Amino acid sequence: MDASVTGKPALPESGAKARPERQKKRFHRIRGFFHGNPPALIGVGLMVLMIVACSLAPVLAPFDPERRVARPHEAPSAEHWLGTTRSGRDIYSQALYGGRTSLAVAFGSGAIAMTIAVLLGMSSGYFGGKVDEWINFFTNVVLVFPQVPLLIVLAAFLGQVGPPVIALLIGLTAWPWGTRIIRAQTMALRYKEFVLAAEVMGERRWRIILVEILPNLISIVGGGFIGVVLYALLSQAGLEFLGLGDPSAVTWGTMLYWAQNNSSLFTGAWWDVFTPATIIAVFGGALALINMSIDQVSNPKLKTGPHLRIWKQLSVKIERQRSQS
């Protein structure tokens, strides 16, 4: 087993040989995703960079995000890299700490929404009949509800909501899109041979759903997850910008809220607004690029630019080999 980890495929035992082979395959697949696909590279790079930076906030942040450490609205300088807020807090530290909360909310609501979407979508697509009719109707009705205004109304009735409640609200309202796509895909797989075979063999229903069908939906669930995370990031920022969030929590959205409330743009303190704004935009942009790349990998017809060129070269090469043989 140790030999396989160090990557010596010379051993004759098949078990030891299979592992590096599999690792190689996996590596190939990952490389294939990024190869000639700058958007994917940029997206994943930016996302990883920001997640790492935010999770290392206690190490990287020079100041306490909630303490007054300088005079109000100081411009960016060597000491305060991104300047200070109206209340004299260090923006760079706030951005790092705020990112932890904002990203936790975004990923948390993504997880909630996708769990609901997988449960509803797969049972709807697998069981069909009355179950499908009801779930589908329910999904369509929720889709007609405008999500963001609904969130605003719910948050307004609850008073100022903290980050966990925002995550819950977004998670509980953002599932219909995922449900629809997962349902359609489950229906497409429902009567494939491998599912019928599993049924004939007497496998239990939950096992067929989870072990036979779900692995085939991974790319859709993954894409949907990233979509919801993106939507959650944006709507959280929107809710907090409107003052519906808890203004004492440090998040990217509340940073925007305070900056707007102190009319930072009018007083010339652009850094106060543009730091959180840029961060949200760049993180959102990274997620969108990843989602686009997933689409293009799962459907090569949609590829853009360099990726397409590689694909074309490949087909030319295959043609040539075929004509030679």
Next chain:
Amino acid sequence: MSFIARRLTFYATAFFLAISFNFLIPRLMPGDPVDALFAGAMGKMDPSQMEAVRAMYGFVDGPIWEQYLSYLVSVVNWDLGPSVLLFPTPVTEVLMIGLPWTVFLAGTSLFLSVLIGILSGTYAASNRGRWFDSIVPPLTMFISAFPYVVSAMVVFFFLGLKLKWFPLSYAYDPELDPAWTWEFISSVIKHSTLPMLSMVVVGISGWLFNMRNALINVLGEDYITMAEAKGLTPWRVMLRYAQRNAMLPVMTAVSMAVGFVLAGSLFTEVVFNYPGLGNLMLKAINARDYPLIQAILLLIVLCMLAANFVADLLLIWLDPRLRGK
């Protein structure tokens, strides 16, 4: 049942459920909103009017179904009680101040972004792998992930505050009286340019990708090859054969997007102090004007249903298969 009848039944049910949901929100939330509202009115309301609000909300004495019925009756009569914010103007009158501006802003920017997106998507699909197709779609994708708030603030700061090209707030010059004169109309256009620009920039990507991807799929069909083989001009093949079919998924997406655009317009209006529903909603939230908040939600649902219906009609026009026997 014909297509239209089926859709109309669905919309009626959805609207009915939306009303019921609106009825439930205040009952599910902690505290008595009517008391909070009375406190928020700060003496502008006398107790008899509070009774009227209670009745409007359905908080009459009696079992819950009686409350529900009284609420339904008041909604059907379009009697949503007095607004707290602009006491004692009825909520429905306050809504009409904001609605035209929001519909104008959201509708025009949706139309523009769909138009630009469809054109550039068609161009990208018919020039696949060229520079336009490799750069523009990923770039718009990146921008599309900006929250409306952020894109609005960027446009606000650079084009409005720094370059002073366009006015920064209101829907028209407050010194003018609304009239069908060129002076007034040009003022409206000038004031709406920045908010619209910030919304269109964010919106283009979705349409570009929708159109491009749908078109790429359609262009692979046999009837396109057939049309080309007949010797039709590429222009005719693109417009009459490919685009009409590729438009179908795009039209469905338009109806889904109305909610997004309306929500986006809420945020944009706040940044640009545009007198639409969004601004009204923010003021209503700050004044704890629950009747107004709920009425705005109901109105947005109505707008969405109407837009969905229009999209259905367009679909019937585009897709003869839906016209039935």
